[in-house]
Structures are given as C-alpha cells and as structure tokens.
Amino acid sequence: MLQLAVILPTYNERKNIARMVARIDAALQGFVWEAIFVDDNSPDGTADEVRRIACEDSRIRVIERIGRRGLASAAIEGMCASAAPIVAVMDADGQHDPILLPGMYAAVTSGDYDVAYASRFAEGASTEAWGRPDRVKASGFANAIARRVTGVDLTDPMSGFFMLHGETLRADANRLSGVGFKILLDILATVDQPLRVKEFPLNFAARMEGESKLDRTVVFEFLIGLYDKWLGRIIPTRFALFATVGALGVVVQFAMLWLVLSVILHERFVYGHWSGGEITFDIANTIAALAAMTFNFVLNNELTYADKRLRGMVPLLKGWAKFALTCSIGILSNIASADALKRLHISDVVAVLVGIVLASVWNFALSSKFVWGKYG
Ligand SMILES: Nc1nc2c(ncn2[C@@H]2O[C@H](COP(=O)(O)OP(=O)(O)O)[C@@H](O)[C@H]2O)c(=O)[nH]1
Ligand SMILES: [Mg+2]
Numbered sequence: 001m002l003q004l005a006v007i008l009p010t011y012n013e014r015k016n017i018a019r020m021v022a023r024i025d026a027a028l029q030g031f032v033w034e035a036i037f038v039d040d041n042s043p044d045g046t047a048d049e050v051r052r053i054a055c056e057d058s059r060i061r062v063i064e065r066i067g068r069r070g071l072a073s074a075a076i077e078g079m080c081a082s083a084a085p086i087v088a089v090m091d092a093d094g095q096h097d098p099i100l101l102p103g104m105y106a107a108v109t110s111g112d113y114d115v116a117y118a119s120r121f122a123e124g125a126s127t128e129a130w131g132r133p134d135r136v137k138a139s140g141f142a143n144a145i146a147r148r149v150t151g152v153d154l155t156d157p158m159s160g161f162f163m164l165h166g167e168t169l170r171a172d173a174n175r176l177s178g179v180g181f182k183i184l185l186d187i188l189a190t191v192d193q194p195l196r197v198k199e200f201p202l203n204f205a206a207r208m209e210g211e212s213k214l215d216r217t218v219v220f221e222f223l224i225g226l227y228d229k230w231l232g233r234i235i236p237t238r239f240a241l242f243a244t245v246g247a248l249g250v251v252v253q254f255a256m257l258w259l260v261l262s263v264i265l266h267e268r269f270v271y272g273h274w275s276g277g278e279i280t281f282d283i284a285n286t287i288a289a290l291a292a293m294t295f296n297f298v299l300n301n302e303l304t305y306a307d308k309r310l311r312g313m314v315p316l317l318k319g320w321a322k323f324a325l326t327c328s329i330g331i332l333s334n335i336a337s338a339d340a341l342k343r344l345h346i347s348d349v350v351a352v353l354v355g356i357v358l359a360s361v362w363n364f365a366l367s368s369k370f371v372w373g374k375y376g
Pocket of ligand 1: 008010038071074092093095207308
C-alpha cells in the first residue's frame with residue numbers, strides 16, 4: 001500500500017532531477033512511495049526530464065503548471081495530488097537530505113506527532129556546507145521575527161522540508177495563503193488545533209546544480225512574517241504588501257514632483273522662458289506619476305510578487321506596460337469616484353480616501369491577474 005508521497009517543487013532544476021530521484025530511492029528502501037515534481041513550466045525543460053525518468057519508474061510523477069509561479073502553491077497542489085496518507089515536501093536541489101525521510105515518517109506515524117520537519121538551526125544541525133553565511137544570518141533574523149509574531153515556536157519555521165498527514169493538510173488547504181514560501185509556517189499558523197511538531201536537525205547542503213531562485217527574497221520573508229500576524233486575518237497578505245508599496249509610491253510621487261518643479265523653475269530662472277504655471281505643473285506631475293508608477297512596479301515585482309518575479313528585458317517591459325495601463329484606469333476611477341462623492345456633499349478628505357481605496361483594490365485585482373499571473 002502506498003505509504004508516502006514526496007513533493008518536490010521545481011523551477012529550473014533539470015540537472016538535479018535524476019540525482020534527487022536516486023537519493024530518495026536510496027533513502028526510502030523498503031517503503032512504498034511516490035515522488036511528485038511540481039514544475040512551473042521551467043524554461044530549462046525540468047518537466048521533460050521528470051517525464052523521461054517517469055517513463056521508466058512509475059513512482060515518479062510530474063505536475064506541470066502553465067502560467068503559474070510560486071513555491072507555496074506548488075507545494076500545496078502537489079500534496080493535494082497524492083492519495084498517500086503521509087506527504088512530505090522538500091527542495092529538489094539537494095539542499096535537503098532525503099536520508100531524514102524514514103525518521104520523519106516514523107515520527108508522524110507513531111501517533112506522538114502531527115508534523116515532522118527538518119531544521120537548519122536545531123541542536124546538531126549545520127549550515128556550514130551551505131557556504132552562505134549571509135543567508136544563514138538573514139534566515140536566522142527572519143525566523144526570529146516569524147517566531148515572535150506568529151507564536152510558532154520552532155527553531156526554523158521557514159524550513160521547506162517537512163512531513164505530515166495528507167488529511168491534516170487537506171482539512172485546511174482552502175485557508176492557506178499559498179503566498180511566498182513559508183508554507184510550513186502557514187500551515188502551523190492556520191490550523192485550529194495546535195499541531196505536535198517533531199524537529200530533525202538538518203545538515204543543510206549547498207545546492208547541487210543551478211542557482212537559487214529565492215536569494216533576494218529574504219526581505220520578503222521578513223515582511224510576510226509581520227503582515228501575516230498583524231493583518232493576515234483581515235487583509236490578504238499580498239494586498240497588504242501591494243498597498244504598502246502603493247503608499248511608498250505616493251511619497252515618491254511627491255518627491256519627484258518637488259524635484260522636477262524645482263528643475264523647471266530653475267530653468268525658467270536661467271533661460272527666462274515661461275510656459276504657464278498650469279502646464280508646468282501638469283508636465284511635472286506627469287513625470288512624477290510615471291516615476292512613482294515605475295517605482296511601484298519594480299518594488300511589487302521584487303517584493304509583493306517575489307515568488308512570481310518577472311525577469312528579462314521583454315517580460316519586464318511588457319509587465320511595466322500592463323501595469324501602467326492598469327494604473328491609469330485606476331487613476332480614472334479614483335478621480336471619478338472622488339468626484340461623485342464630493343457631489344453628494346461628502347467631505348473632501350473622505351472622498352479622496354475612498355477614491356484611493358477603490359483604485360488600490362482595482363489596481364491590485366487587475367495587476368495580480370494580468371501582470372504577474374496569466375490565470376491568477
Ligand atoms: N514550482 C516552483 N518551484 C520553485 C519556485 N521557486 C523555487 N522553487 C523550487 O523550490 C526549491 C527551493 O528554491 P531555491 O531556489 O533552492 O531556494 P533557496 O534554497 O532558498 O535558495 C527548489 O527546488 C526550487 O526549484 C517556483 O516559483 N515554483
Ligand atoms: Mg535551494
């Protein structure tokens with residue numbers, strides 16, 4: 001009878017697949033298991049590589065997602081795609097040692113624990129082989145914050161290597177945020193009954209081949225941790241990030257407006273031409289708005305949608321254009337709604353605020369669909 005499913009989210013891991021399968025096979029001798037690679041249509045052909053191996057070994061499966069990105073959602077979908085009573089999630093790059101799987105399995109099937117996970121920071125664990133002291137530090141910091149704000153008291157709540165009963169996961173799958181990559185933390189913070197967790201020290205290795213996709217997103221881990229605790233229940237985390245970026249954009253717009261106006265005014269002073277106050281202001285404000293929008297686009301791409309980040313000149317330019325289009329409609333709706341409210345004799349401040357809220361929701365809803373994900 002099928003005992004265990006190992007879920008491996010992948011993005012550009014073609015060269016690591018065969019070795020990963022061999023290592024899992026070696027670690028799980030005597031078990032009835034399957035491994036599901038959840039690949040987000042990696043350009044390097046990871047999914048084809050999995051299919052090649054799967055033709056010879058029916059324990060290996062692939063879920064290829066088109067137009068989707070994201071580690072957490074990949075892990076959730078993989079876990080929900082198996083009939084195995086116990087499911088595990090691990091990285092496919094060799095940083096997580098499959099040798100821990102049998103011990104984790106024994107823990108979750110013993111009845112004493114609901115979840116087993118591998119910690120980079122537990123007693124007896126090590127991160128030396130990783131060769132990235134900067135990231136060890138950043139992760140430690142993000143972990144400390146996450147522990148504080150979520151009350152989940154583990155040495156490494158950001159770990160991506162864990163195992164639990166499929167049932168536990170499925171019972172709450174529709175309430176998980178699926179954003180970013182703190183999936184274990186998400187599960188622990190979401191389920192109603194407290195889960196009994198067994199920690200396994202992990203010798204966190206350097207990745208075998210290829211490069212990290214999450215390197216620059218430690219800041220994101222940190223922000224997510226804060227938001228989830230304080231606002232996560234009321235406002236979706238991704239919207240909270242989007243709104244924060246938007247608020248920073250307002251600051252950028254004012255700063256740019258001031259800068260451009262002072263340059264134009266300076267020019268006028270030097271060359272003595274004057275094109276009329278209104279026009280000067282409109283030009284300056286347009287430049288400022290474009291700058292703020294570009295700033296928002298870049299920041300949203302790096303933070304809010306770090307897990308679906310657009311890369312490369314063409315995708316970035318396309319994304320920027322779509323973002324610009326979305327925002328300009330947002331601005332129109334902002335002005336129109338504020339105007340309508342003012343006519344109803346509602347105070348200016350309230351009218352403007354309602355306009356801003358409406359435009360933010362609009363921008364968020366549209367850009368998350370059309371800029372950072374084909375199908376949402
Ligand atoms: N399906 C899917 N997998 C991803 C995505 N981003 C990262 N991964 C996989 O998640 C695992 C961890 O990512 P990695 O880049 O090694 O992050 P790091 O270990 O924190 O540097 C690897 O197996 C990646 O291939 C994604 O957007 N979608
Ligand atoms: Mg890795």
